[in-house]
Amino acid sequence: MSTNLDAARAKVAEQVKVDIFTLTQEEDNKRGIQEVSRSFISDTITVPTPEMYLYASKASVGDDVYHEPCMIALEAHMAKITGKEAALFVPSGTMSNQIALRTHLKQPPYAVLCDHRSHIVRYEAGGLAFHSGAHAQMIIPSNGHHITLEDVEENIVLGQEIHSCPTEVISLENTLNGTIFPQDEIIRISDYAHSKGVKMHLDGARIWHVAAETGKPLDELLAPFDSVSLCFSKGLGAPIGSCLVGPKEYIQKARWFRKLFGGGMRQTGFMAAAAAYALTYNFPRLPAVHELTRKLEVGLIEIGADITSAAETCMVFFDPSPVGVTYAEIIERATQLPDPLKLGGSRLVVHIQTSPQAVEDFLTIVRTLAEEKKAAGFVPPEKKAYPNGRPYSSIYVRGVKREAH
């Protein structure tokens, strides 16, 4: 009988077991890491290094739904550096934003006012409607860069008129497409919002870049907000995780929603440790990332391409049509290189694992294509201008013109 049971169990164990590695896993990983260093798709593709893994492997082993010491330490640190009472680790930036808004929004009807390009309304699968049943009031910034108090005043819905959907939260994003939201404008919007009883949330997935670029401490940058979501898994290079920060009572409620959303995780010590490693060793590398992004921008200007969104931090958006080149042509050449480059289109993202050689190779492709087009008789069109007369290819950083250098 027991022999039969043993045999049956052995059979089940045979069915269950698996080796998910390929025969050439180590080589594949090396190639994967090389590909990351030559990809301009996103900063979410950064991979943990052996040093990060080593640090993470020493983490505590508690269950985070009950008590995980390393996670508690990380959350306490995050609350301290952001100047908020409490913090909550969550698996993703999307969950962090959605829980943040759900926790603010209590009694419909209500709306969230934000920039029309915001991640919360563009790239979170309609979560605002699904999780919170909220209406989105999306604003096109009148200055083309960031929304202003005047934009907010024009679009906010206040008062008791029963046909309207009142604004309950203003949600800003910093950085947005890699651009920095001027702090004085944030303060103006926040002062106004709070005077009307409206809450302020920040999608600060890449707020690290603002702190690194401006030298302003996080608690100062985040003081105008009631809640902030910050990501470890983008520019900072950790594999998993985001953090929601805010008042103690608010975070307690958010912790409840995290459970409801299915985001209560168990042995998360190693995730906390990877995030701590990223804060300690990767945050100081961001200025070099921004420098490399500016190199891309300057190279593109010299070639004659348009810059459609300036390299204020780790992203630059460009348009190669003024030199007769298309995105498809650039991507084709990039794919044909012995060590291919990975490109999306107009958006170039630089990260801590981007190789400077990849930047050189990218510029060489665009330069060569532009020269070929010129040799074939392409005549650049008259320079376009923005409706306000600003020349199309000028680089404006926070309203100040920057010359190619």
Ligand SMILES: Cc1ncc(COP(=O)(O)O)c(C=O)c1O
């Ligand atoms: C600005 C911003 N917010 C939130 C998110 C969502 O983060 P996640 O992909 O971890 O859900 C992203 C993702 O790239 C993002 O760019």
